[in-house]
Amino acid sequence: MRRNSIVLFFVFVLWLAAMVPAADGKVYINIDSPSAQKFPIAITPFKNMNNASSQESLSPWFADTLGKTLEITGFFNILDRKGFLVDQTRLGISTENIQFPAWTGIGAESLVTGGFTVSGRDLTLECRLFDVVQGKLIVGKRYTGKVEERKEMIVRFAQEILVALTGEKGLFDTKIAFTGKRGGSSEIHYVNFDGTEPVKLTNYHSITLSPKWSPDGKQISFLSYKDGAPDLHVMDLNRRTTRKILSTGRLNLPATWSTDSKRMLVTSSKDGSEDIYILNLADSRMTRLTNDPAIDVSPTWSPDGKQIAFVSDRGGTPQIYVMDATGANVRRLTFEGGYNTSPAWHPRSNRIAYEGRAGGTFQVMVLETEGGTPVQLTTNGRCENPAWSPDGRYIAFVSRLGGKSRVCVMNSNGTNVRVIHEGLDAYVSPTWSPHLNFY
Amino acid sequence: MRRYGILLAVFMAFVLAVTLTSGCSTPKKATKEDVTKSGTKPGLSDEELAKQRAEQEARERALREQAIRDQEARDRAAAAEAASLKDLSRIYFDFDRAELSSEAREILGKVAAQLKASPKKALTIEGNCDDRGTNEYNLALGQQRADAAARYLQNLGIDRKRIKTISYGEERPVCSEATEACWHKNRNATFVYR
Numbered sequence: 001m002r003r004n005s006i007v008l009f010f011v012f013v014l015w016l017a018a019m020v021p022a023a024d025g026k027v028y029i030n031i032d033s034p035s036a037q038k039f040p041i042a043i044t045p046f047k048n049m050n051n052a053s054s055q056e057s058l059s060p061w062f063a064d065t066l067g068k069t070l071e072i073t074g075f076f077n078i079l080d081r082k083g084f085l086v087d088q089t090r091l092g093i094s095t096e097n098i099q100f101p102a103w104t105g106i107g108a109e110s111l112v113t114g115g116f117t118v119s120g121r122d123l124t125l126e127c128r129l130f131d132v133v134q135g136k137l138i139v140g141k142r143y144t145g146k147v148e149e150r151k152e153m154i155v156r157f158a159q160e161i162l163v164a165l166t167g168e169k170g171l172f173d174t175k176i177a178f179t180g181k182r183g184g185s186s187e188i189h190y191v192n193f194d195g196t197e198p199v200k201l202t203n204y205h206s207i208t209l210s211p212k213w214s215p216d217g218k219q220i221s222f223l224s225y226k227d228g229a230p231d232l233h234v235m236d237l238n239r240r241t242t243r244k245i246l247s248t249g250r251l252n253l254p255a256t257w258s259t260d261s262k263r264m265l266v267t268s269s270k271d272g273s274e275d276i277y278i279l280n281l282a283d284s285r286m287t288r289l290t291n292d293p294a295i296d297v298s299p300t301w302s303p304d305g306k307q308i309a310f311v312s313d314r315g316g317t318p319q320i321y322v323m324d325a326t327g328a329n330v331r332r333l334t335f336e337g338g339y340n341t342s343p344a345w346h347p348r349s350n351r352i353a354y355e356g357r358a359g360g361t362f363q364v365m366v367l368e369t370e371g372g373t374p375v376q377l378t379t380n381g382r383c384e385n386p387a388w389s390p391d392g393r394y395i396a397f398v399s400r401l402g403g404k405s406r407v408c409v410m411n412s413n414g415t416n417v418r419v420i421h422e423g424l425d426a427y428v429s430p431t432w433s434p435h436l437n438f439y
Numbered sequence: 440m441r442r443y444g445i446l447l448a449v450f451m452a453f454v455l456a457v458t459l460t461s462g463c464s465t466p467k468k469a470t471k472e473d474v475t476k477s478g479t480k481p482g483l484s485d486e487e488l489a490k491q492r493a494e495q496e497a498r499e500r501a502l503r504e505q506a507i508r509d510q511e512a513r514d515r516a517a518a519a520e521a522a523s524l525k526d527l528s529r530i531y532f533d534f535d536r537a538e539l540s541s542e543a544r545e546i547l548g549k550v551a552a553q554l555k556a557s558p559k560k561a562l563t564i565e566g567n568c569d570d571r572g573t574n575e576y577n578l579a580l581g582q583q584r585a586d587a588a589a590r591y592l593q594n595l596g597i598d599r600k601r602i603k604t605i606s607y608g609e610e611r612p613v614c615s616e617a618t619e620a621c622w623h624k625n626r627n628a629t630f631v632y633r
Binding site: 184186207209210223225229230249250251253267269272273274295297298311313317318339341342355362384385428429 | 535572573574575576578579580581582583586603604605606607610611
């Protein structure tokens with residue numbers, strides 16, 4: 001995705017002595033525990049190894065940037081450096097130089113130390129993560145590159161920390177696409193997980209909606225009226241070329257891609273009412289899954305591809321239904337509230353996020369596909385169009401509050417709500433990319 | 440533009456009429472013209488001349504104002520006519536419904552009559568929704584609204600090939616206030632003749 005990551009020379013040096021693989025047993029942060037506390041971590045200013053006086057400011061910059069990066073995940077409590085008990089000017093950065101009780105004493109469970117060497121424009125960065133309770137190194141890495149690549153190095157080490165403590169590298173290499181409206185038209189935009197690098201992807205001055213990112217990360221499908229009718233298009237993200245994949249003169253809406261990125265669930269009214277089809281991209285063959293005079297729309301595949309959740313108003317109001325992937329065995333899932341739409345199947349479990357009517361407005365809910373009581377995740381304003389992150393630990397959604405519309409991300413338990421895009425008239429339909437490996 | 444054109448024409452006609460009739464029926468006018476041209480004709484004081492000029496200007500002003508009033512009346516009539524036609528250009532729906540009300544059916548009856556009267560006309564029916572609820576579901580609902588109107592026209596004997604339907608969901612609102620009045624306006628099927 002990002003070209004400069006190719007020129008970036010990263011040398012990964014594993015300190016053999018204390019490399020602990022993530023699979024080694026200890027789970028430091030259980031993300032899926034509903035009662036998960038934020039993990040207390042101390043980050044020391046990074047040590048200026050060759051005392052290059054012109055680079056003094058980098059010392060706190062590295063610590064602050066790593067702290068901010070980790071904070072975005074919502075899993076960490078970054079301890080204030082003012083409370084540190086050790087003399088920060090005389091810090092040792094390797095195991096034998098660290099007074100672990102001084103860190104457990106301020107409530108830290110982990111400690112990050114770092115050191116850097118600048119020579120001309122070349123930068124060497126060493127980072128270490130310690131378990132201060134057990135008094136041992138968890139992971140250490142050395143990165144070499146250019147000074148201007150220091151942000152990438154920090155994000156890479158943040159990913160190492162996440163792998164070591166949570167078992168997965170986090171979502172820094174993912175993007176979120178969405179529809180942004182301004183004036184009378186709407187366009188597709190995307191932005192990084194941390195809200196940086198916004199890009200306007202289309203410029204059709206038309207109505208362009210419902211972006212869906214392909215699991216191979218290379219394409220985005222969407223609906224656009226750019227040629228007059230609501231047709232389906234697929235954009236190749238590398239070449240920035242677009243091809244029309246379905247045009248029937250009537251409504252066509254894209255939905256989830258199959259895991260091999262070769263097929264797509266779509267809603268089409270080509271045969272009369274709005275029904276759900278599988279569209280085979282190679283030969284444009286369509287297989288009809290529902291056949292009901294009511295509206296059937298917004299299908300989403302289960303992670304194993306064996307079931308499909310969708311919205312139907314066949315019962316009189318829009319509700320979420322589940323059926324087998326063949327279209328058989330349709331059963332109603334939601335019963336509470338008169339308007340439940342926008343289902344998104346969790347990528348790893350039988351949970352469905354959706355938007356439901358609650359207290360005169362709409363909120364993001366989560367419900368087990370076996371049934372049960374819906375859990376309301378949002379409470380402020382109107383929250384809609386939930387989209388899971390590829391690891392299922394976050395939900396992107398659209399928030400409307402005080403007359404303003406924003407694209408937000410929250411942790412899957414509803415905490416840590418962050419705005420990732422605002423400023424346009426309105427937003428709809430966020431869709432999360434897979435890992436794009438640009439870090 | 441046209442309005443100014445008409446104003447100008449009315450004014451020109453007035454000037455022409457005054458010019459044509461001034462020679463025989465309004466001697467004062469002739470006198471005045473003489474005076475203004477040569478400035479030498481005796482018998483009228485400056486005060487009288489000024490009074491005559493003021494009267495003349497007042498007459499012209501009155502005519503201009505009358506022309507404006509006439510034009511405004513014509514505009515109002517045209518707007519009323521457009522409004523009565525506009526009533527035939529849309530039907531409205533209840534929240535989350537695509538069923539036709541008795542009022543909608545009555546309008547569709549008139550639309551069918553119009554289409555029968557002009558067999559060369561074709562119709563596009565645009566289905567629209569208010570912005571409550573979900574954008575994708577509303578695209579489907581807009582299609583259902585347009586289709587309901589199209590089916591009704593077909594039942595009244597209009598060839599289905601003359602009717603195209605398109606849904607804009609909640610993407611083309613007529614208004615944007617969060618009031619029932621505005622939501623009602625946005626839940627419609629709009630008729631566009633081709």
